[in-house]
Amino acid sequence: MPGTLTAKGAATRQRIVEGAAAEIRDRGVLATTLDDVRARTATSKSQLFHYFPGGKEDLLLAVAELEAARVISVQQPHLGDLTSWPAWEAWRERVLDHYREQGRRCPLNVVTSQLGRSTPGAQAVVTELIAIWQGEIATGIRHMQASGEIATDVDPNRSAAALVAGIQGGVLIMLSTGGLGHLEAALGAGIDALRRSRRSR
Amino acid sequence: MPGTLTAKGAATRQRIVEGAAAEIRDRGVLATTLDDVRARTATSKSQLFHYFPGGKEDLLLAVAELEAARVISVQQPHLGDLTSWPAWEAWRERVLDHYREQGRRCPLNVVTSQLGRSTPGAQAVVTELIAIWQGEIATGIRHMQASGEIATDVDPNRSAAALVAGIQGGVLIMLSTGGLGHLEAALGAGIDALRRSRRSR
DNA sequence: CATAAAATGGACCCGCAAGTCCAGATCTTG
DNA sequence: CAAGATCTGGACTTGCGGGTCCATTTTATG
Incomplete structure (x- = not known):
């Protein structure tokens, strides 16, 4: 070295x-x-x-970091600016478009599922990625709450967690089945729940 | 042979x-x-x-089939009987308990991510599992719609798809981070959305 | 321009794990 | 009980791929 x-x-x-x-x-x-x-x-x-x-493991870890950064950056600038419903829509479209064109290859999930639980390093990369992703969404929710677009009894972190989980699952299912349906449904349902929160109180 | x-x-x-x-x-x-x-x-x-x-690949496929069956059967009889809110709660608890005790090991996701996209056989196993899972949930939703507990403008298949995606994502995240939070949030948010549907119209 | 550190090329080693083979044991069934 | 299938044991082959080594070239710096 x-x-x-x-x-x-x-x-x-x-x-x-x-x-x-x-x-x-x-x-x-x-x-x-x-x-x-x-x-x-x-x-x-x-x-x-x-x-x-460290050989292959070192290299895979570096690749995982690169791909994790890509996952976030491909959603920008929308992800960092979820301040209105049109912005949420734009973000949603961006995510769908990205995975639509990327098709069967989700490099990050592939890499991490390979060394995911084994190495602490890879685990840290994933944990951080999830935290950032969820944090950005939660910030967006709080912003919408401040402007009265989302009910204040919504827990931003919890809703963001659910949304991130849905996206992850949707992507995972797409990797196996090839269909975007689940990802689309998860995103739609997640955002709809936020949008309807005001009316349901 | x-x-x-x-x-x-x-x-x-x-x-x-x-x-x-x-x-x-x-x-x-x-x-x-x-x-x-x-x-x-x-x-x-x-x-x-x-x-x-076919060697290892054949064996892995057989294991995948076994694990796929397990995933469904561990949720029974609750999954096949989502006919009241307490039943939904019981199912939710069962799923959480299962993954809580199973900890870091989701055999199916592990196996399929290994040969997931590569072999058509494994792909078929996953696709079928998802279909069954989603179908059971959708049936439960329709049942609740019939008894007036869920609004009729909810699309059963779409909501079930979102829920399955959330669960998958929650499990996936748990595999990397070790935390159940995302799975719990996804399940909670998904069921809550159904429960609130009546009130939000 | 001298010298030490860094960068490069590529031959080589080595272990592991998948897959092969065949001889022999055991079962089924007419 | 005989004959043909199915089942079993375990030694052997083979190739692949991660990792090592060292000689040589290039680059930084005083």
Whole structure:
């Protein structure tokens, strides 16, 4: 492991992580070998272990971090600005569009399900991702409560948790069945519940 | 592959599947080798390939079918009898209890995420499981609509889909974080939405 | 420009686990 | 009880893929 990274070194490291992520997206974690990554990124075996001393596990962890960041960033700027019903709709559409075009490949779920429970590092990545996601949604709910669009007896964290769970499940089901129906239903039901909260008191 | 199974043969086959399922529950798919299964079930290599000519994949598929059946049966008889609010509550408790005690191990999600998208067989198992689960819930909703406990403008299939997605996501998150909060929130929010439907019109 | 650290290439090792094979035991059924 | 199927034991092969090693080249820095 290098003490300090050269500019060239940092570039190579990044190339490896991105190449590995792409390979995994294309062919799955199970089917991706270090040799595949090596071939795709035009690097040598020693480079892989130079930048990821822990071997494959290290590399997978770096990929998981990259993909976790992607999951959030692809929802922006909508996710950070849930301040009106049209904004919620825009976010909803964005999420659906993303998974529609991404089709069968949810890189993060794939990666984490591979090393999910095993390594504490990967677990931390997932936990943080969920926390951020849920936090953004909860902030949106509080904002809507402040402007009187959502009833104040709604628990922002709990509702956000339910919504995140629904999205996760919807994506998971899509990965197996190929259908977007469940994701669409979960998003719709979750947002509808918020929207109707005012009227139901 | 045997043309017909002897009584003894059937027993052995079953012993293998159940042993493999237990091993996977204990140590994960990744860490489970055919030798582990062989040791645990007191069988020989040739027996494994005698009953599962397709090798590991065949065996995993059989395990997936077993676990899928378990997922449903553990929710019975409640899942098949969602005809009153107390019944819904009982079902909810059962699901939570099950995953609470099962802790970090969701055998089905583990198995399917391993070969999920790859093999059409495993995909069929998951698709069918989801369909049955969702169908049972939808039936319960229709029953409650008939007795006036749920508003008639609720789409049973869509609501059931959202609920199943929430449960799946909640379980998935529990697998990574260890917390039951999301599952609990998803179940609570989903049922609450149904319960409030009458009042919100 | 000298020197030490970092980066690179690629040959090599090694263990593991899936899968093969066949001899022999056991069962079924006419 | 005989014959053909089914079942079982376990040694063996094989390939793959993660990980090691070291020689060589490139880069930073005084």
